[in-house]
Amino acid sequence: MNNDNYATWLEIDLNAITANYNRLKEISGVPVMGVVKANAYGHGLEETALHLQHIGAQWLGVARIEEALQLRESGIQTAILVLGYTSPKRVKDAQKANIHLTIYDPLVAHMYEKEVDADLGKLHLHAKIDTGMGRLGVPAEHAPAFIEDLSRVRMFNLEGVFTHFACADEPEKPVTLEQISKFEAVLSKLKEKGIDPGLVHAANSAGTLNFPQAHYHMVRCGIATYGLTPTASMTLPEGFVPSLAWKTRLISIKSMPQGHGISYGHRYHTREGERIGAIAVGYGDGMRRVMGNHVLLRGKKVPMVGSVCMDQCMLNLDAVPDAQVGDEVVLIGSQNGSSLSATDLAEEWNTINYEVICGMAARMPRRYIRSH
Numbered sequence: 001m002n003n004d005n006y007a008t009w010l011e012i013d014l015n016a017i018t019a020n021y022n023r024l025k026e027i028s029g030v031p032v033m034g035v036v037k038a039n040a041y042g043h044g045l046e047e048t049a050l051h052l053q054h055i056g057a058q059w060l061g062v063a064r065i066e067e068a069l070q071l072r073e074s075g076i077q078t079a080i081l082v083l084g085y086t087s088p089k090r091v092k093d094a095q096k097a098n099i100h101l102t103i104y105d106p107l108v109a110h111m112y113e114k115e116v117d118a119d120l121g122k123l124h125l126h127a128k129i130d131t132g133m134g135r136l137g138v139p140a141e142h143a144p145a146f147i148e149d150l151s152r153v154r155m156f157n158l159e160g161v162f163t164h165f166a167c168a169d170e171p172e173k174p175v176t177l178e179q180i181s182k183f184e185a186v187l188s189k190l191k192e193k194g195i196d197p198g199l200v201h202a203a204n205s206a207g208t209l210n211f212p213q214a215h216y217h218m219v220r221c222g223i224a225t226y227g228l229t230p231t232a233s234m235t236l237p238e239g240f241v242p243s244l245a246w247k248t249r250l251i252s253i254k255s256m257p258q259g260h261g262i263s264y265g266h267r268y269h270t271r272e273g274e275r276i277g278a279i280a281v282g283y284g285d286g287m288r289r290v291m292g293n294h295v296l297l298r299g300k301k302v303p304m305v306g307s308v309c310m311d312q313c314m315l316n317l318d319a320v321p322d323a324q325v326g327d328e329v330v331l332i333g334s335q336n337g338s339s340l341s342a343t344d345l346a347e348e349w350n351t352i353n354y355e356v357i358c359g360m361a362a363r364m365p366r367r368y369i370r371s372h
């Protein structure tokens with residue numbers, strides 16, 4: 001792949017996404033919703049979703065209706081569930097574009113009922129139950145009555161019921177088993193009432209890997225689809241491959257005099273003759289403005305020095321005397337047998353790999369690698 005045109009760019013390996021997606025299908029034995037919210041975890045919403053559709057995904061998950069509408073505009077026909085809040089004002093848009101919405105609040109359900117346009121067919125809904133996440137969802141104890149009310153609305157198609165796990169990446173905690181048992185109590189109540197919950201789903205990536213009893217009719221996987229572990233303490237089973245690499249170039253090399261300040265705020269000062277490199281990446285691309293970042297250059301782990309700027313950062317080139325302007329620099333990915341993962345970067349930034357990849361800026365070109 002010729003990337004000479006670019007100063008900084010992402011390489012998205014669609015073959016890795018295929019491998020990861022197929023592993024998740026094998027492990028769960030049920031359909032896998034490809035979660036593509038937040039620009040497909042930085043990978044590029046449309047290309048990633050088109051690829052998932054191409055490899056057979058029957059469901060895609062987004063957070064906002066704007067993401068779902070963008071997917072429809074780009075020709076995606078797969079079923080799409082908006083996992084987060086949708087304003088009642090967008091109900092007709094959802095009906096027109098055949099987008100499935102999440103419902104968890106009786107007041108919002110009532111507003112949806114008022115907004116539904118009978119000429120556009122039924123509004124497809126998945127009821128979300130809070131079994132312990134403490135975020136969105138009707139509390140489990142109120143869920144049977146709430147779902148029964150929804151099932152009575154003529155213009156609603158109650159198509160599914162789901163919950164979300166708070167601690168599935170920490171299987172040693174009792175929380176997930178408690179959530180599963182609350183969820184199943186709601187399902188039993190619905191059965192007693194003769195209400196068909198439709199598609200039952202609960203597991204995110206960590207739930208899929210750690211709690212086989214929670215696979216139900218479908219699993220919803222984001223991070224593992226992209227070949228990353230849900231938490232630094234978990235390792236993925238064999239066959240998962242990270243799908244995103246982040247690269248840039250060395251764009252300047254200078255030998256500095258003793259005590260020269262580097263970058264905004266002069267938070268670093270050079271030794272006599274110290275070689276300082278600049279690379280074409282900054283916080284405008286998603287790099288974090290923290291000290292202590294590293295990159296790969298000629299296969300060596302090289303430290304950044306001075307403050308991260310919007311479009312550039314500086315390196316100390318002691319470890320790479322042969323470095324030349326134009327060299328490829330790796331922020332996430334592999335080079336000459338060394339590698340830096342999004343999870344490594346997350347550790348340097350004191351955060352999680354999800355935040356690292358979701359923060360990849362829109363301005364960066366995304367180069368898609370696919371088999372021919």
Ligand SMILES: Cc1ncc(COP(=O)(O)O)c(C=O)c1O
Nearest residue numbers: 035083164204205220221222223
């Ligand atoms: C409701 C819901 N389901 C599934 C997922 C996918 O989670 P993960 O990326 O951990 O697989 C998310 C993402 O946060 C979510 O909010």
